[in-house]
Amino acid sequence: QVQLVESGGGLVQTGGSLSVSCAASGRTFSNYYMAWFRQPPGQEREFVAGIGWTGGSTYYADSVKGQFTISRDNAKNTVYLQMNSLKPEDTAVYYCAARSRSSSRRFYEYDYWGQGTQVTVSS
Numbered sequence: 001q002v003q004l005v006e007s008g009g010g011l012v013q014t015g016g017s018l019s020v021s022c023a024a025s026g027r028t029f030s031n032y033y034m035a036w037f038r039q040p041p042g043q044e045r046e047f048v049a050g051i052g053w054t055g056g057s058t059y060y061a062d063s064v065k066g067q068f069t070i071s072r073d074n075a076k077n078t079v080y081l082q083m084n085s086l087k088p089e090d091t092a093v094y095y096c097a098a099r100s101r102s103s104s105r106r107f108y109e110y111d112y113w114g115q116g117t118q119v120t121v122s123s
Helices: none
Strands: 002-007 010-013 018-026 033-039 046-051 058-060 068-073 078-083 092-099 117-122
Touching (some): 002 092, 018 033, 018 092, 033 068, 046 078, 058 068
Parallel strands (some): 010 117
Antiparallel strands (some): 002 018, 018 078, 033 092, 046 058, 068 078, 092 117
16 A cells, blocks of 8 residues: 655645645555646546656656656655646646556556645636
């Protein structure tokens, strides 16, 4: 089992920045591919960014490429999402997720999920 706990969400104005974190516990963190998903109000959960086991490979949704940065610190068992130039359409609950296999953008292929953290961007 892997437990994931997100933190760092909140309210920010358009154009602002916010960083969210996800702390993992349980099994060996470096064995897991990590990702961030988000679920806007009334919409389906969507892939945002993913990162490989060592942090050397990163993947982004086209909608956030160049705007968001995913990173991980295996010594701290933590994955981060730095969000810049935020827009109202970035408002969503942000979830981190873990899977023991290679990268995926499909939410149903992930084994473990955090409880989510709300990010609200005001116009």
